[in-house]
Amino acid sequence: MNPSEPAAVELPIHDPSTLSELEREVSRRRTFAIISHPDAGKTTLTEKLLLYAGAIELAGAVRGRKARRHATSDWMALEQERGISITAAALEFELEGRRMSLLDTPGHKDFSEDTYRALIAADSVVMVIDAANGVEDQTRKLFEVCRRHRLPILTFINKLDRPSRDPLELLDDLEKTLGIAAAPVNWPIGSAENFRGVYDIPRSHLLLYEREAQGQFRAPVDISSLDDPAARDLIGENVYAHFRENLDVIGGAGTPYDAAAYRAGGQTPVFFGSALTNFGLEPFLRALVELAPSPQPRSSHEGTVAPTDERFTGFVFKIQANMDPRHRDRVAFVRVCSGRFTKDMAVQNSRVSKPIRASRAYRFFGRERETISVAYAGDIIGLVNPGQFAIGDTLHSGAPVRFLDLPRFPAEHFGRVRLQDQRYKQFDDGLQQLEEEGLMQVFFTAGGRREPIVGVVGALQFDVIASRLRTEYSVEVVIEPTSYAAARWLADPAQAIPSLGGGAAVATDRQGRRLILFASKWEVEYFERQYPAIKLFEESPVDA
Numbered sequence: 001m002n003p004s005e006p007a008a009v010e011l012p013i014h015d016p017s018t019l020s021e022l023e024r025e026v027s028r029r030r031t032f033a034i035i036s037h038p039d040a041g042k043t044t045l046t047e048k049l050l051l052y053a054g055a056i057e058l059a060g061a062v063r064g065r066k067a068r069r070h071a072t073s074d075w076m077a078l079e080q081e082r083g084i085s086i087t088a089a090a091l092e093f094e095l096e097g098r099r100m101s102l103l104d105t106p107g108h109k110d111f112s113e114d115t116y117r118a119l120i121a122a123d124s125v126v127m128v129i130d131a132a133n134g135v136e137d138q139t140r141k142l143f144e145v146c147r148r149h150r151l152p153i154l155t156f157i158n159k160l161d162r163p164s165r166d167p168l169e170l171l172d173d174l175e176k177t178l179g180i181a182a183a184p185v186n187w188p189i190g191s192a193e194n195f196r197g198v199y200d201i202p203r204s205h206l207l208l209y210e211r212e213a214q215g216q217f218r219a220p221v222d223i224s225s226l227d228d229p230a231a232r233d234l235i236g237e238n239v240y241a242h243f244r245e246n247l248d249v250i251g252g253a254g255t256p257y258d259a260a261a262y263r264a265g266g267q268t269p270v271f272f273g274s275a276l277t278n279f280g281l282e283p284f285l286r287a288l289v290e291l292a293p294s295p296q297p298r299s300s301h302e303g304t305v306a307p308t309d310e311r312f313t314g315f316v317f318k319i320q321a322n323m324d325p326r327h328r329d330r331v332a333f334v335r336v337c338s339g340r341f342t343k344d345m346a347v348q349n350s351r352v353s354k355p356i357r358a359s360r361a362y363r364f365f366g367r368e369r370e371t372i373s374v375a376y377a378g379d380i381i382g383l384v385n386p387g388q389f390a391i392g393d394t395l396h397s398g399a400p401v402r403f404l405d406l407p408r409f410p411a412e413h414f415g416r417v418r419l420q421d422q423r424y425k426q427f428d429d430g431l432q433q434l435e436e437e438g439l440m441q442v443f444f445t446a447g448g449r450r451e452p453i454v455g456v457v458g459a460l461q462f463d464v465i466a467s468r469l470r471t472e473y474s475v476e477v478v479i480e481p482t483s484y485a486a487a488r489w490l491a492d493p494a495q496a497i498p499s500l501g502g503g504a505a506v507a508t509d510r511q512g513r514r515l516i517l518f519a520s521k522w523e524v525e526y527f528e529r530q531y532p533a534i535k536l537f538e539e540s541p542v543d544a
């Protein structure tokens, strides 16, 4: 969870009958996050992987027409309305004896705090690249986080059914922009209307692209030899010649796949395909099952915690309220890091002294949930316990342990929330619960508690807050942008604050801690120069 993260390890594969139940269960778990720049196709790929894994029978679409199914991982009303992912979704399914836990993350930078936390809950990553755009900004930023945490990355280059950049150029882009070796596992033949399929390099066979069966059903997979004259005819002379040239280049100068280098985060195996038209998914899914690492050890303040440590440990990486309109409860998503979690177990929260009885535990499939009685290291479970959990909490049985803090991004946009009706109770509850999710921070100024200021990482969150208050709490609000641009907490809460000039204002947070809202970073620096005796924090001091 930090640069001193222990290097990847694999459980030794003994005769399975000699493994303990815990070792067996841990070794068959694969927990991974899908990341990329917005719109590269993460949610579409997620949906199609679920389809291939047999976890769903019909694939939904990101921008479904009214009557059509929506993608499982974009379950929130606003996600379906806008056709973008807003919040990370957890999906658990079985595949070839493996228990897969997938986290589909939002690409938009305004939601990146949620994406970062999901990354920390994963043991490996699928990076999606739009074949027309190559490595984009947000992908680069997320990649840096993966590198810091030494997460192994598989790359899926998507949208080959559309005009694409040359595959050699795309590999070059990965290597130059990200500084990671790119090892192609398959190779695309043409793109857009000339897209003919992919060539599986280690298996030396051809998967031909079928234009029918687009959309909802599994596309048939045809395999034949590369030198088969029929294949050559099907591909067409021009496309074939260019493709053979490319193959010669990568055969001579390309990076060969190396399992150890992948596990160490030094190289990324690369696959090509088209999630929307169901192409190239089967080899990718096969690779994911074969190559992705099992649950890894985690760093804590008390040393490394091994997944097969009998003691249950985990941490809360996400909180989400009102996922199910029938229950309207608040779910804390926990990544189990070691041992076995059992229903009704008394767990300690390292932040508070009282043990909690975890009587309502679930596993998730997008919005759908299922009660569980047991979970193992690697699993992502949801615990329902209103108000008892905060993002970043470590849960454990046995000896005390605390995992390293999750990143918190400073708010950069501040809006004043004005209630448009009289539903004060719902308004207060809504703001408090959305704050608990980490969506925003709520500040109170001289304007009083009825018109608080919310601080967010990206301005799109204002829309999310207003929309969720409306749909989940039946509260109408207007959020007006303010000129504040930074919040700084006082290190010494008792210290007197000199009268503030410019656009700054004194405020308190929900815990009553005092802070100053500044109109710019420059104003913060000016203040610090003027009053060196007043220490300011960028993050709220951790709760006592």
Ligand SMILES: Nc1nc2c(ncn2[C@@H]2O[C@H](COP(=O)(O)OP(=O)(O)OP(=O)(O)O)[C@@H](O)[C@H]2O)c(=O)[nH]1
Pocket (backbone or CB within 6 Å): 036, 037, 038, 039, 040, 041, 042, 043, 044, 045, 062, 063, 083, 084, 085, 086, 105, 106, 107, 108, 158, 159, 160, 161, 162, 273, 274, 275, 276, 277
């Ligand atoms: N032509 C084509 N379009 C695709 C393909 N994969 C996804 N798309 C389209 O690209 C758009 C974005 O896809 P999403 O799956 O929502 O992308 P995303 O990465 O989840 O986006 P965010 O969650 O908002 O970051 C949608 O309109 C998809 O239908 C593909 O293989 N070919």
Ligand SMILES: [Mg+2]
Pocket (backbone or CB within 6 Å): 042, 043, 044, 084, 085, 104, 105, 106, 107
């Ligand atoms: Mg998405």
